[in-house]
Amino acid sequence: MLFSVPNYSYIIANFMDLIKPAFSAFAWYIPVCTFFPLFKWLYTVVYDTLYIRESIWDYGGIDLSDKSVGMGPYTCEMFIAKDRETGKVVKTPEARRFESTLVVGVSGSGKTSMVFEPMIARDMEKKYFFKETSKELGYTALKTHIATLNTPYSNDYINENFSLNMLTPVPSKEKVFKAYFSKLIYNYDGSNTVYKNLGITYMAPDYESVAHMRDVASNFGIKYHIIDPNDSSSIGLNPFTYEDPIKTSIAISSIIKRMYASEDREDMSNHDEAFMENVVTQAIENLVLMLKEMYPILHNGDTPNLEDLLELLNDFDLIEDMAEQMRANPELAQKYKIQLGYFKKTFYKTAQGREETARYLQASAAQIENMLRYPGVKNILCNRVNNLNYDKALANGDVTLVCTRRGDLGASIHKAFGLFFILLMQQSVLSRPGNEKTRIPHFLYIDEFPPFVCKATEDIFTLYRKYRVGTIISAQNLSQFGVKNDYNFRQTLLANCTTKIVFGNNTPEDNEWWEKELGDKRRWMFTHDYKTDQGKYDSTYKSIKWQWIPNYKAGKVQALKFKMIIYKTKDLKGKSLVGQAKIDFMESRYKEKQKIKIYDFDRFAKASGNHNPAEDYSSRKNKFDFQHIFTNLNETDEEIDPIQKNTTDSNYKFDGEDPIANFNSNKNN
Numbered sequence: 001m002l003f004s005v006p007n008y009s010y011i012i013a014n015f016m017d018l019i020k021p022a023f024s025a026f027a028w029y030i031p032v033c034t035f036f037p038l039f040k041w042l043y044t045v046v047y048d049t050l051y052i053r054e055s056i057w058d059y060g061g062i063d064l065s066d067k068s069v070g071m072g073p074y075t076c077e078m079f080i081a082k083d084r085e086t087g088k089v090v091k092t093p094e095a096r097r098f099e100s101t102l103v104v105g106v107s108g109s110g111k112t113s114m115v116f117e118p119m120i121a122r123d124m125e126k127k128y129f130f131k132e133t134s135k136e137l138g139y140t141a142l143k144t145h146i147a148t149l150n151t152p153y154s155n156d157y158i159n160e161n162f163s164l165n166m167l168t169p170v171p172s173k174e175k176v177f178k179a180y181f182s183k184l185i186y187n188y189d190g191s192n193t194v195y196k197n198l199g200i201t202y203m204a205p206d207y208e209s210v211a212h213m214r215d216v217a218s219n220f221g222i223k224y225h226i227i228d229p230n231d232s233s234s235i236g237l238n239p240f241t242y243e244d245p246i247k248t249s250i251a252i253s254s255i256i257k258r259m260y261a262s263e264d265r266e267d268m269s270n271h272d273e274a275f276m277e278n279v280v281t282q283a284i285e286n287l288v289l290m291l292k293e294m295y296p297i298l299h300n301g302d303t304p305n306l307e308d309l310l311e312l313l314n315d316f317d318l319i320e321d322m323a324e325q326m327r328a329n330p331e332l333a334q335k336y337k338i339q340l341g342y343f344k345k346t347f348y349k350t351a352q353g354r355e356e357t358a359r360y361l362q363a364s365a366a367q368i369e370n371m372l373r374y375p376g377v378k379n380i381l382c383n384r385v386n387n388l389n390y391d392k393a394l395a396n397g398d399v400t401l402v403c404t405r406r407g408d409l410g411a412s413i414h415k416a417f418g419l420f421f422i423l424l425m426q427q428s429v430l431s432r433p434g435n436e437k438t439r440i441p442h443f444l445y446i447d448e449f450p451p452f453v454c455k456a457t458e459d460i461f462t463l464y465r466k467y468r469v470g471t472i473i474s475a476q477n478l479s480q481f482g483v484k485n486d487y488n489f490r491q492t493l494l495a496n497c498t499t500k501i502v503f504g505n506n507t508p509e510d511n512e513w514w515e516k517e518l519g520d521k522r523r524w525m526f527t528h529d530y531k532t533d534q535g536k537y538d539s540t541y542k543s544i545k546w547q548w549i550p551n552y553k554a555g556k557v558q559a560l561k562f563k564m565i566i567y568k569t570k571d572l573k574g575k576s577l578v579g580q581a582k583i584d585f586m587e588s589r590y591k592e593k594q595k596i597k598i599y600d601f602d603r604f605a606k607a608s609g610n611h612n613p614a615e616d617y618s619s620r621k622n623k624f625d626f627q628h629i630f631t632n633l634n635e636t637d638e639e640i641d642p643i644q645k646n647t648t649d650s651n652y653k654f655d656g657e658d659p660i661a662n663f664n665s666n667k668n669n
Contacts (some may be wrong), residue, residue, distance in 0.1 A: 229376025236383025
């Protein structure tokens with residue numbers, strides 16, 4: 001106010017004795033007159049009112065921490081939707097994605113087309129981002145001599161399959177290399193570097209959705225494995241492809257045993273049934289060991305398959321013949337001396353328990369025969385040549401698309417085939433080497449999961465998190481996971497799914513459960529009378545309470561419109577985020593071909609040997625000369641950019657905003 005007065009400097013200089021008392025009075029009056037009323041209000045109103053105190057306790061304060069930690073473009077965070085009320089973007093951090101996601105909605109609500117497909121497409125886009133960014137930075141690292149190619153590659157191969165694992169840092173520039181690629185490094189310990197990548201596995205009962213994801217992968221230039229009984233180019237799932245015979249035997253016996261247990265036979269309180277399970281496990285593991293060792297010897301190196309195992313289970317004479325041939329091999333006879341004794345005691349014609357063992361193994365043989373009855377499934381499970389190695393798929397971050405063909409195979413074989421794949425994958429996940437810092441994230445999407453609910457699939461929700469595998473499943477209602485009072489699989493699944501998405505039109509029982517699951521919030525509640533004679537509410541508030549109310553009542557969940565969801569997730573600090581959001585179908589950009597950057601790696605692809613990458617630069621012609629920069633503006637009518645570019649090191653035929661494609665066929669350039 002003083003500064004706004006004209007000639008305030010003159011007033012201060014000549015009339016300070018008049019101004020000073022006024023300022024001194026204000027300096028005493030304001031704090032004396034405001035402190036006591038403020039103290040009285042805080043002590044007698046706020047402190048003595050429980051609801052007001054609790055409302056203050058609930059206030060989280062102003063958070064000034066860095067929100068980008070654990071989130072951002074260089075993480076595998078997942079966009080869910082935009083909150084309808086706040087308009088904020090709701091994202092699940094990468095760390096929370098490993099705690100499983102549940103999507104519930106009736107048939108036709110849009111679970112597949114508006115949740116699964118957009119999420120998978122975004123994961124593929126993230127994989128594309130990691131690959132293209134790595135290739136761009138890798139090319140720059142080669143040009144600036146902080147890295148070299150560890151093996152010579154063709155230009156087409158390295159552009160199509162580029163990975164930062166192809167690079168080796170120059171010994172004297174390891175710190176620079178690490179700093180340069182810091183955003184793309186998961187873990188660096190000097191000897192082994194794990195770069196950012198992600199893998200995707202999508203299993204769906206119908207082909208239409210799988211076809212959409214194939215198109216998205218093709219548009220982003222991402223290679224994928226297709227497992228489809230009706231596709232002749234489908235890759236195989238032969239469990240005998242494991243290199244270790246012991247791991248092969250354990251994997252196959254576990255799959256068969258758990259598939260048998262999934263048929264509502266999980267109660268092992270009966271001692272006879274428990275004994276039978278042990279007998280079957282021992283028999284199958286020993287038979288698989290023998291097949292894994294002997295079949296390649298007897299059949300010119302071919303890989304055995306489940307059909308060969310089924311033949312042994314149906315004809316014990318074949319087991320006796322193969323066991324005798326193994327005994328004739330001195331090395332194998334010594335290595336498997338115990339197993340040969342077991343075969344003689346159990347499967348030979350002279351064995352006393354032969355008939356009883358055949359009766360115990362009948363159910364396992366029926367399980368295998370049931371799956372192999374459909375030709376398309378048989379071609380996948382009995383493939384001897386081209387098979388998916390899931391250990392490598394997890395390590396490399398591969399994309400795998402699985403179609404179980406529920407309509408073509410029928411409910412029984414669809415369930416058996418899907419469960420076989422899940423359990424085969426489970427063997428690789430639970431034996432995944434490394435730790436949480438060295439494992440590449442992998443995301444498993446299973447559309448219409450309830451047919452695979454059994455004790456065998458419980459590990460997906462209890463153990464996969466520590467192996468860096470995030471699971472996203474869908475169901476039509478909660479009763480598909482078991483009855484309300486079933487505290488086995490249903491409770492385990494619902495408790496371990498941190499992120500939940502629900503559509504409308506549920507049953508009353510489900511709506512009540514969702515009301516409780518979505519949690520409560522605190523609001524000031526009060527009442528006031530309406531004066532009809534005056535046509536307005538009374539200004540006096542009554543029954544004021546700071547109380548808990550549901551975030552979304554059962555009726556609100558039931559009345560959700562098409563393309564509307566209610567979500568529940570957690571942020572990095574563990575705070576629950578609940579809200580209503582609008583979703584839509586997959587964006588159009590995922591249906592268009594994306595630009596794939598092409599670089600000229602030929603000059604860096606020479607054998608390492610005595611080759612010095614610096615020689616490439618020393619031998620170049622037409623180097624940029626700083627003493628002869630074009631500056632004569634009178635010699636041309638074109639406008640000259642004052643910032644001159646050094647294009648002598650460019651092999652591109654055009655200069656555009658995205659100079660990434662090398663169309664120059666002149667190799668001498």
